Amino acid sequence: MSFLGKFAGALALLALFVLALFWGLGAMVEHKLAGPDPVTIVSGSLQGLREQNRLSAFAARYVAVSTSTQSQYGLTSQKTLIMPGNVEYRVDMAKLTARDVTWDAKTRTLGVTLPPIEVSPPQIDLTQIREYGEGGLLSAISDADARLQAANRAAGQRELIRQAHEPVPMKLARDATRRAVERSFALPLSAAGLDATVKVRFADEAHDNSEVWDTTRSIAEVLGNRR
Known part of the structure; x- marks a missing residue:
């Protein structure tokens, strides 16, 4: 092979090397400009919440x-218990899966559906x-006191449960949990420089007609398409 032929071959290899270098630099710059991947960040936040078990x-x-009142032998005994x-309001975060988290790239909205x-x-x-x-005389001659106490405690337990399930405390519990979960997802996204809206609802809540939850893609689907 002549000197000119070897020189031309070397130039061709050098040109290929330069092109490859520029392509690599371009891909790196494009990746930097695109910023961090929101799906990756959300997946990490999801795993962190799941590890908390019950939030x-x-x-x-x-x-x-x-x-409660007890009557026996013509005698009556009555006692009042205060x-x-x-009560704690919890969400079993272990039940939260990637299919319960959706990402709408167009509106940059993250939707999360929590267990009840x-x-x-x-x-x-x-x-x-x-x-x-x-208790009076009846308590002295019978077990009226024990029965009154047992009846009052059972009734008290039922009353506490009834109060705990009233609409107002249930709403307060949902709102507090919603805020906590929104922060858990929003803070990592914000720290990465991503401007995103996080919307959280519960599986047993009615859908808000102003929100379209069923047209976004779950994180599981997004990750599945990447494999």
Whole structure:
């Protein structure tokens, strides 16, 4: 091969190398300009929430007042019990999957559908229980006191549960949980420089007709298409 032929071949290899270098630099710049991938960030946030198991963002204290009466042998005994209890409102985040999280690239909106709120059994504050009333003669000759106490405690438990499931505390619990989950997704996105809107709803809530939840793609579908 002549010197000119070798020189031309070397130039061709050099040109290819330069083109490859420019292509690599262009791809890197394009990646930098495109910014971080929101789906990757959301997937990390989702995994973090799932690892929390049950998320408790709201708790409340209720007071039940119950009165019971026992009659026997022509005698009557009556007692009133005041029983406070604490209740936690939780969401089982382990049930949250990638199919419950959607990303709309056009509107940059992240939609999250949470499992329903779970209300914990009331935790009775035994130090604050108060009992009023006199058993009288009936208590002295029978187990009326024990039966009155058992009846009042059972009624008090039912009353605490009823209060805990009232519409107002349930709404407060949903709103507090919604804000906590929105922050969990929004903060990492914002830290990465991504301007996104996060909307959270519960699976047992009615759909808002102003929001289109069924046309966005779940994170699971997005990730599936990448494989």
